[in-house]
Amino acid sequence: MIFKQLMDSFLIHYLGRFDKFPFNVEMHGDTYQIGEGEPEFTIQVNKDIPKKDLMASTSLALAEAYMRHDIEIKDGDLFNVIAHLLEQSDRLSLDKSALKGLFSFSEKKRDQQRQVSSHYDLGNDFYELWLDPTLSYSCAYFKDDSMTLEQAQKAKVDRTLDKLYLKPGMSLLDIGCGWGYLLIEAAKKYGVKGYGCTLSKEQWKMGQERIEKLGLQDQVTIDLIDYRDLPDKNLSFDRIVSVGMMEHVGRQNYQTYMETANALLKDGGLFLLHSITGNDEEMSDSFMRKYIFPGGVLPSLRELVSIAYDHEFRVQDVESLRRHYYKTLMCWYHNFQAVHDKVEAKRGDEFVRMWDIYLCGCAAAFWIGYIDIHQILMTKGINNELPMTRWY
Structure with missing residues (x-):
């Protein structure tokens, strides 16, 4: 399936890199498919995730969005979503300089x-x-x-x-x-x-x-x-x-x-x-x-x-x-x-x-x-x- 209005959201564009396994993304009434084949789950986006958060730490941004109900999992389960993303961990973004407090804890x-x-x-x-x-x-x-x-x-x-x-x-x-x-x-x-x-x-x-x-x-x-x-x-x-x-x-x-x-x-x-x-x-x-x-x-x-x-x-x-x-x-x-x-x-x-x-x-x-x-x-x-x- 070809993305509809792909650039309407950076999130949709960004999720396109995780295409090893097929899944759907629902946002603003539209459905976008990532990867080829029968979708294994659907991520429903209730509120967009800012680009700066995704680039600072993809895993943290997605986790916090899930905690707030900004995204939900449909037609699948949380385990498969996380497993599929972790299998493509080399495609996750992480800017430690933007998250200094998380990576400089005291060990005293x-x-x-x-x-x-x-x-x-x-x-x-x-x-x-x-x-x-x-x-x-x-x-x-x-x-x-x-x-x-x-x-x-x-x-x-x-x-x-x-x-x-x-x-x-x-x-x-x-x-x-x-x-x-x-x-x-x-x-x-x-x-x-x-x-x-x-x-x-x-x-x-x-x-x-x-x-x-x-x-x-x-x-x-x-x-x-x-x-x-x-x-x-x-x-x-x-x-x-x-x-x-x-x-x-x-x-x-x-x-x-x-x-x-x-x-x-x-x-x-x-x-x-x-x-x-x-x-x-x-x-x-x-x-x-x-x-x-x-x-x-x-x-x-x-x-x-x-x-x-x-x-x-x-x-x-x-x-x-x-x-x-x-x-x-x-x-x-x-x-x-x-x-x-x-x-x-x-x-x-x-x-x-x-x-x-x-x-x-x-x-x-x-x-x-x-x-x-x-x-x-x-x-x-x-x-x-x-x-x-x-x-x-």
Whole structure:
């Protein structure tokens, strides 16, 4: 189909570059088709998007337009729209100089505490609405398609603890321990002594409640403390685990993070680092940095491995859980959709649509391989006492 009045709107003209997959755009009563073939979805434009916004950051401009209902998705779903656009990410515009505030966040302790709090301290009642009962807010592990989200989250924790080769009496540090579920399971199943740190007051509060309810005060401790302050406590551990925290460290602090872990881990100890990873070292997601994770930065796998070897760590195993995170996020997205009314009543329609973009968009990003997630198992120095096989 030939565009009608193509230049009536810069938006229509601009969307023409995303022609790998066919779709329709409806605007002012007219329909324009992008690409060749049967359209897979329709974008309805209720209010035009300024050229300067599209050129500053296409993804942010489109996301904000969706949040305001300036655009709607018809004859399709949000996942497919985002996935199709991300598969053509090289055609997205991004002018970092026009968005300096989003790409120059402070990585100092006090500022990072505020950044973390802005997301994780939205309230335990909010996360309880759509996470599984374990309150695990990281990638689950689906051994088979029949698993529920709760079963898959428990399987993830079991798999993670198995990799750490825990023995009764060992000490385990969880950097960025969230609500404490992994530490509690380690104490219950392996008889270890667990210590966790978090910057979220809400997570810390629930962690204390969980520990007291189970009577594990002598086995599990969670402190509201920055990981960089842990060496001052003269602690040392047989094992260290960190799940979904590296994304908040900040590129300038990678060496400090790894140096801290190195200082806290005993010789021959195991360190399991679980992190979302980017395919490069670029910071390009303006929507996530503005609305979801201020100051968030994704390390690349090559960065993590390289920095590990700058210290005493030796990589034993690397596992990608990309498709598992896609499925986890789709579970969260569907759970979140089921509680739209409750969330909207308290936080408003724009917040609901923002979180729809976040959850659905991340699922799409993992599905197409725009981002990945890896578990990296390392030893401090050489450890010849571990079993020879991968799945000990």
